Amino acid sequence: MARKGTSKLLEFHSIETKIQELWADEHLFEVDAPNLNDDQEAYFVSFPYPYMNGCLHLGHAFSITKAEYAAGFQALKGKAVLWPMGFHCTGTPIKASADKLAREMELYGCPPKFPVASEAVTEPVDKPELVDKSKSKKSKAVAKTGGMKYQWLIMQSLGIPESEIPKFADPNYWLEYFPDRSMRDLRRFGLKVDWRRSFITTDVNPYYDSMVRWQFLHLKKRNKIAYGKRYTIFSPKDNQPCMDHERTVGEGVCPMEYTIIKLEVMSSLPEKIQKVTRKDEKVYLLAATLRPETMYGQTNCWLHPTIEYVVVRSKRFASLFVLTHRGALNMAYQDLLDPEHPGQVDVLVKVMGAELLGLRLKAPLSVYGDGVYTLPMLSISDNKGTSVVTSVPSDSPVDYATLRDLKNKKAFREKYGITDEMVLPFEPIEIIETPGLGRLAAPKAVEDLKIVSQNDHDKLLEAKDLVYKQGFYDGVLLIGKYAGQKVQYAKKLIQQELINSNAAMIYYEPEKQVVTRSGDEAVVSLCNQWYLDYGNDEWKAQAREALAKLSIVDEARNNIEATFSWLQEHACSRTYGLGTRLPWDETWLIESLSDSTIYMAYQTIAHLLHSNIEGTTCGLLNIYPEHMTPAVWDYIFLGKGDPVKLAAERFTSVTVESLKRLRSEFLRWYPVDLHVSGKDLLPNHLTYYLYNHVAMWPDEPQLWPKGIRANGLLLLNSEKMSKSTGNFLTLHDAIDKYASDGLRLALADAGDTLEDANMEESMAEAGLLRLYALYEWIATTIQALKNPEAAGFRTKEADLHADKVFENDLRRAVTSADESYTAQNYKEALRVVFYEFIACKDRYREVCQKRGMHAVLVRRYIELQTILLSPICSHICEHIWRNLLKHKESIFKHTWPAKVDAVDQKILVEGRYLDDTARAFRLQLKQALTVKTPKGKAVAAGNTKPQAPKQPTNATIWIAKSYPTWQATVLTTLRSLLTNSGELPDNATISQALQPHMKSMGKQAKRAMSFVQLVRERFQANGKHALDGLPELDEESVLQANAEYLIATLGLSADGLEICDSSKSDDVRVKENVCPLEPMILFQTPKPSVAVKAINPVVGSGLFSVNSLAIHDGDTVDQVAKRLLRICRSTMVAAGAIDAVDLYRLLEPVKDARVMPPIPLERLSKLSSTDKFIVDVDVGKISLSLSGGPVEIGDRMFYADIKCPLN
DSSP states (O other): OOOSOOHHHHHHHHHHHHHHHHHHHHTTTOOOGGGSOTTSOEEEEEOOOOBSSSOOBHHHHHHHHHHHHHHHHHHHTTOEEEOOOOBBOOBSHHHHHHHHHHHHHHHHTTTTOOOGGGTTOOOOOOSOSOOOTTSOTTHHHHHHHTTOSOHHHHHHHTTOOTTTGGGGGSHHHHHHHHHHHHHHHHHHHTOOOOGGGOOBOSTTSHHHHHHHHHHHHHHHHTTOEEEEEEEEEEETTTTEEOOGGGEEEOTTOOEEEEEEEEEEEOSOOOHHHHTTOOTTOEEEEEEEESOGGGGGGOOEEEEOTTSEEEEEEETTTTEEEEEOHHHHHHHHTTTSSOTTSTTOOOEEEEEEGGGGTTOEEEOTTOSOTTOEEEEEOTTOOSSSTTSOEEEOTTTOHHHHHHHHHHHHOHHHHHHTTOOGGGTTTOOOOOOEEBTTTBTOHHHHHHHHTTOOSTTOHHHHHHHHHHHHHHHHHHOEEOSSTTTTSBHHHHHHHHHHHHHHTTSEEEEEEESSOOEETTSOBOEEEEEEEEEEOTTOHHHHHHHHHHHHHSBOOHHHHHHHHHHHHHOOOEEOEESSSBSOEETTEEEEEEOTTTSSSSHHHHHTTHHHHBSSTTOOSBOTTOOOGGGOOHHHHIIIIIOOSOHHHHHTSTTOOOOHHHHHHHHHHHHHHOSOSEEEEEGGGTTTHHHHHHHHHHHHSTTOGGGSOOBEEEEOOEEETTEEOBTTTTBOOBHHHHHHHHHHHHHHHHHHTTOOSSSOEEEOHHHHHHHHHHHHHHHHHHHHHHHHTTSTTTTTOBOSOOOSHHHHHHHHHHHHHHHHHHHHHHTTOHHHHHIIIIIIHHHHHHHHHHHTTTTOOBHHHHHHHHHHHHHHHTTTSHHHHHHIIIIISOOSSOTTTTOSOSOOOOOOHHHHHHHHHHHHHHHHHHHHHHHHTSOBOOOTHHHHTTOOSOBOOOOOOEEEEEEOSSOOHHHHHHHHHHHHHOOTTSOOOOHHHHHHHHGGGHHHHGGGGGGHHHHHHHHHHHHHHHGGGGGSSSOSSOHHHHHHHTHHHHHHHHTOOTTOEEEEEGGGOOOHHHHHHOBTTBOEEEEEOOOOEEEEEEEOOOTTSSOOOEEEEEEETTOBHHHHHHHHHHHHHHHOGGGGGOOOEEEEEESSTTTTTTOOSSOOGGGEEEOOTTOEEEEETTTTEEEEEETTEEEEOTTEEEEEETTSOOO
8 A cells, every 4th residue: 555645754764864873973882892891791692694695685684683672672771782793605605696697698698688488487386395494505595586597687686787787797796795785774774783893704704714714623623524425416427516506407406305205015016026026025115205204194105107117126225116217316326226336227127107006005104004005196296206105185285185086086996996995994194283274284274275176286286385384383293102292393203213113214306406517417416525423422412401501492492402303414515605615625615504603703803803894904903814823713712822922923913912802802792692593593503503612612611602582484464475476575675665663663563483473564554653653742742841831741749540550550561571571572572662651651641631641750651661662663762862852871871770669569450440440331331322223112103213322421330349248159169269379270160169059149140150250360360369358459449539530531521420339229230230340330311412513623633523512501611622522532533642622612603603614713712611501402502601691602613722722
């Protein structure tokens, strides 16, 4: 929806720019160890540096805010906060993209002219996105490009001018362009980062390069690195690994792990297979799956009738395997057939899928232990997996749809010789509980999407995506050894058990097709390379020790613990891309997940080493990069060596003072207090982060990470972000659209847990407007507080009940905000410091509307609102603090309320009681004023016109000071049932305990359990006091203290409210329904009235005419004005900001009756609030009682905001 105006947005942009300039001029977020007090606590927060192959987007911003909010909050708490930011350039994506661009310009010219038919080609993806992110280095790149085929077009989509695109054929230009642009966007986002410590990775930065080489020398020295075979994309034709730059199709494609399930044939084989089978040799159909944890639910095995399968002998497993030739070739290169002859596939016999249908198989883990059968599926592909598919219809929509077709279509079965007993007895098994989809997720999804057969390919893909994602991330196993555990944690454990029992094996193939420059299709092969031995028991045990000490939510902890259980080796080297060379074998580059594990240590000293992110100019200590030797790094990070000897070395730029400064800077900040990341990095980066810290500091656990916070991914408008669909926002564009603070507010509101969060653009827009409304109110109010009494504020002692409630609410909000920020629950913190805080102020203003709010409390509210909201909306809060409240120092200079009085629970209960009671009374009033359609006798008498009830002018509130006998009996019973842990039992137990008392309760017995539920809710909120026989508060005093508010909010006459004890009533309704904390209000019929038209003559005020304003005989001007204001507030947006209105009359109502607005001001007279109206209902005349006698006012009056009088 297009915006109606941008003035508010432009004002925010202007404020943010000025505040950012102020922060930069003051070097506010630059911190140095020597400048800190020894007793000032340090707080180090870090974030995985973003990859620099494109612009930062909302997903980056969402995760970054979790560190950013923490940095702001901890600064307010008085800590010295270090919040640095780096930029990751290591790996293959940048180099591959640069090389691809160079090839395009070579083939198609510059600017290139691509073949028209191919420009928009994208590769369809029909697999679920459950890839192990530790092995998928291209996922970020794919997300940023939207699946475009040509690199030139991708660069255009990033907003890069065509004239500049050719420069990106040089990979080093990416390192110049994107880090600089990202830094500008992040500065504009308002991060509290010490930008002096920023850097890029790879050997372009000689300082960082030196540190990574030092780290790897230590890892090798400590036997953490080994050399051996790893899975690699491989060209059979060239007989060597095929790197990204050596591919014509499939840049960035990585090996994908499958689990091959060995399905043993238990029935007679086709004769041609029997001829090649040796005595006692087992034959297996090999089914490749991404979901080994679902094997409990196997009901059959799928084969394609017209696909050609091959039978090969595995010397390694002494068995015959049945699969496609393509699958066999991949297996041959992975030492699964004949390890002595890699890549050799000896086909014993070829067989069509139709010849294998009806075989009985032994399916590992399946509930159907007597065997399952091979059945036909026509959608199987021959270029993916082994083309043997194990069937789990409970959690695979295509399996369920195909099995359903076979069950329902006898002709289909007969066509392929499938008998009834091979199909009909097999039903889906409940193996996983999936939120929203139940225990049979696939059947539920198929039914919900109205999928009629296995041929509904598009709908089946949609169902597959839904079931697989929700089942993997949120599903809980119902069966087997790991029942009760989340699927994502149990998956690897089940896979390993299958492998250990010889029922499965690990198998890899390219995640998508890869075609080499030599023209052959690549496979996955086991090739020698350097790897980190994360499976080492001693190393793993120490990583577990670090995890045990870590502050992290249980679900994330369990995720890392599950990773420990299956993690073995991780390839740390590549021969292609950008990065740091292995110091002992420079033919290899250190890959991107391995040079990014202890960079936080580097961030503590980066500003002392270099003054730009590339590391091409020396920093504060003027040390040259070639002098950063391993011995120097040893001293800085390990405390080893003698600084005097190091500084005495010939030709070094290192001094004793600089060494000690570097060491002290490191020790002042380390360890990392909080490392923030998306949940997708839990099984890789965050796990390796722990491993490498314990490896580098094995005997110094005080330097191990202290806290990790992982968050879910970010959806935009409830959908996955995608450039191809247009549902995508870069950080730059999002700031343009919502301003930095508007965006920060929306991201805080999006979510906190490991579940995927969601940012709705409509909510972001609404949040921005609400934030502006708050800012505008604060600015206006601060100005008004310069002369508070003139502006309607009270200045004497704050002794109203409303003052006490408001002050107590502020204390409670400070305490709640502190708890939420400390727990890093930012959505909850935002609810408290923004929405709830504003609601407190609005309630206070509403309750005090007659007497006015107290100036001191309002000023206190503004200061607290500004402080508490500042970690999230930092710019506008800093602006209010410095420029409106006129504080000299930044709001982030230790301004969190140091000591807050305890929340007064009694006043808290009184405030809630008043809110709830007033709300209930307003609802009753609304019902009383509902137009009722005549029924029954009235219709029979010919009265069919709806009757409009009249606004009550009087009301009686009935309260009970003690519980009636039947309720007292319930309370006594509940007290007797309290458990040892202080809890109430379930309702069934309570109902049984009340049975002996039901007779004595009489007709009230039927209300006993509803009263129990009411007490249970109070018990949950207030504890044991809810079971006391005496009321928790003095209702009468609370209501009397707020009578003016109740009169105003209900539109009653000034003396129209009476508060009475229900024990003195003769009304049966009162006696039966009123109990403590549950008052009853009875409205009285209003006096007769005459209506006038109320006109607002101020053009552009947003206040309009009210065509029918009722005036009763004896009403005061003040009563009518309040009645009018209530009508305005309920129908006009602009009236929400108005505290009161003035009324005016025509001096000559008869003469001016036909004069159209605008009315000359000299013809109007302002009415005094105490004057009374005289109403003659019979003739419809309204007069005003003045000292000189009654004066007619005619059929219209005029009104205006009290702050903007008409004369």
